[in-house]
Amino acid sequence: MGLSLQTEIAGLKLKNPILSASGCFGYGEEATEFFDINQLGGMVTKSITPLPRTGHPPPKVVETASGMLNAIGLTNVGLDRFIMEKLPFLQKLSCTVIVNIAGSTVNDYTMLAGKISSLEGVDAIEVNISCPNVDSGGLEFGASPAEAAKVIRAVKKASRVPVIPKLSPNVTDIVAVAKAVEDAGADAVSLINTLVGTAIDIQTTRFKLSNRFGGLSGPAVKPVALAMVYKVASAVKIPVIGVGGISSGDDVVEFLMAGAKAVQIGTACFAEPTVFLRVIDELSTYLKKNNYQNVNDIIGAVKDG
Amino acid sequence: MKFSGSVEVSGKTVISRNIFSLDIVSPQIASQASPGQFIQVKIPGINSVLWPRPFSVRKIKDDIVTVSIKKCGKVTGLLYDINRGDRLYVTGPFGNGFILPQMGRSIYLVAGGAGLPPLLFLCESILEKGYSPKLIHFYSGARYVEELFANDELTSLGVHSVVTTDDGSYGIKGLVTEPFANDLTKVHSGKDDLGPVIYGCGPMAMVKKVAEICHGLECYLSLEQLMPCGWGVCNGCAVKIKAGDSDNTEDEKGFRLARVCKEGPVFKASELIWD
Numbered sequence: 309m310g311l312s313l314q315t316e317i318a319g320l321k322l323k324n325p326i327l328s329a330s331g332c333f334g335y336g337e338e339a340t341e342f343f344d345i346n347q348l349g350g351m352v353t354k355s356i357t358p359l360p361r362t363g364h365p366p367p368k369v370v371e372t373a374s375g376m377l378n379a380i381g382l383t384n385v386g387l388d389r390f391i392m393e394k395l396p397f398l399q400k401l402s403c404t405v406i407v408n409i410a411g412s413t414v415n416d417y418t419m420l421a422g423k424i425s426s427l428e429g430v431d432a433i434e435v436n437i438s439c440p441n442v443d444s445g446g447l448e449f450g451a452s453p454a455e456a457a458k459v460i461r462a463v464k465k466a467s468r469v470p471v472i473p474k475l476s477p478n479v480t481d482i483v484a485v486a487k488a489v490e491d492a493g494a495d496a497v498s499l500i501n502t503l504v505g506t507a508i509d510i511q512t513t514r515f516k517l518s519n520r521f522g523g524l525s526g527p528a529v530k531p532v533a534l535a536m537v538y539k540v541a542s543a544v545k546i547p548v549i550g551v552g553g554i555s556s557g558d559d560v561v562e563f564l565m566a567g568a569k570a571v572q573i574g575t576a577c578f579a580e581p582t583v584f585l586r587v588i589d590e591l592s593t594y595l596k597k598n599n600y601q602n603v604n605d606i607i608g609a610v611k612d613g
Numbered sequence: 614m615k616f617s618g619s620v621e622v623s624g625k626t627v628i629s630r631n632i633f634s635l636d637i638v639s640p641q642i643a644s645q646a647s648p649g650q651f652i653q654v655k656i657p658g659i660n661s662v663l664w665p666r667p668f669s670v671r672k673i674k675d676d677i678v679t680v681s682i683k684k685c686g687k688v689t690g691l692l693y694d695i696n697r698g699d700r701l702y703v704t705g706p707f708g709n710g711f712i713l714p715q716m717g718r719s720i721y722l723v724a725g726g727a728g729l730p731p732l733l734f735l736c737e738s739i740l741e742k743g744y745s746p747k748l749i750h751f752y753s754g755a756r757y758v759e760e761l762f763a764n765d766e767l768t769s770l771g772v773h774s775v776v777t778t779d780d781g782s783y784g785i786k787g788l789v790t791e792p793f794a795n796d797l798t799k800v801h802s803g804k805d806d807l808g809p810v811i812y813g814c815g816p817m818a819m820v821k822k823v824a825e826i827c828h829g830l831e832c833y834l835s836l837e838q839l840m841p842c843g844w845g846v847c848n849g850c851a852v853k854i855k856a857g858d859s860d861n862t863e864d865e866k867g868f869r870l871a872r873v874c875k876e877g878p879v880f881k882a883s884e885l886i887w888d
Contacts (some may be wrong), residue, residue: 366853369850578842
């Protein structure tokens, strides 16, 4: 019997549920130095903003216990150069291509969604309403259900492809935000973005990040992400993409059992660019060992202990 | 293709109480790496430490890649306990290495601490290409004798070599940039048509000093920086460099950011910005 890893998000058929996470995989081309990225279920680009951004000055990252803080500040080439320089590579891919967008105003988001969704080769748009590291936009929209709904409603109108808001864990009630964007027309949700954190150098009495605060990622955030994925998946009808601290096939199984239909891997690919392939192997091994023929059989399978 | 995978440690050399080198078996890295490039090393199973650690390539022999390491923190302490036959997770080689000098120009190599291994690799490479050792001046500094990455290897090259330690426990007492600055003044006032080429690698304060001394001269500096990825995707290792005219960005601040792992680690001294 063949094993099927195929899954579906908002009408997009993924050959397996493993995607790269935004901000950790550049524009895709970088990873081709290591492996054929068409082996992924899909990839998500870093956030594209209307104009190029240099981001925050250094220091931008800090290593923490089982994790890291980043305050990159949405460094990216901007829309025009994205289309000219980065899109041609993405158009040649056979895996699903999701472009992440970020703006400072609702108009930014709708302009980006309108233009990017009409480009050939773009299968879906992930909407970053949860970046903890920028002055305006970002989390400002993601922190309240009403604001999040406003952005997503507008983006949905402008977009020709499925719209996937990326949700912030830095909120009182992530389920309320998820329900609000579902009502606003979101085709799926991805969660979680990073958790706000900081670190202080006690010798110099300075913050370790130029931006003071950064976003925490890595294995340290996995239990938080998993709980939020479970809560959201139990409350909405649209598919949930789980993100946060995933670095093994077992981690993926946990997220799928919590209700995610696919997952994204971010921080783990820094040290191990080929982590995706190992994780796909480990997921297959788990499924075979436990006599599952279809990955969809474990989605939402968690029971009370 | 870059390498990403598990490798075997085929040898370990303890150079001093704090300095050691590891030989790893990787035909893929060995066939590609050039002086100034680095690899990222992670100890499998240590999940509390997320980032790999970057080490410059010290030398290549057949399929063996050697890196020299100073024991200075938790990870390098754990690496010190690695032995022949153990396995490490390694990626690379990464970054732009040193641009090799034109034949016939005087070369000044200035190394501080862990900056020595890549410059030794560079020196050996250009000597192999037939460069005259008489034209090469090598300055190597460390805080104290136990932190010297190499000594015999340096003197056996037949180049002009000067070793300094901050505390005078070996060689000349003082900073490595002092004898270098003295010697360079003499040469600079001489009639060296194309002028000297200077290569520096070491701690930020040291390379900054080299940049000051070499103002107006052709000088390449390799920067030390922790790097979450090493392959250009995280942007964490970015440093400020002078902005070009075409660098219009939404949040322009008079500089642009260059990734030490991708655009570096070797930069022209003239393009760096020192805060």
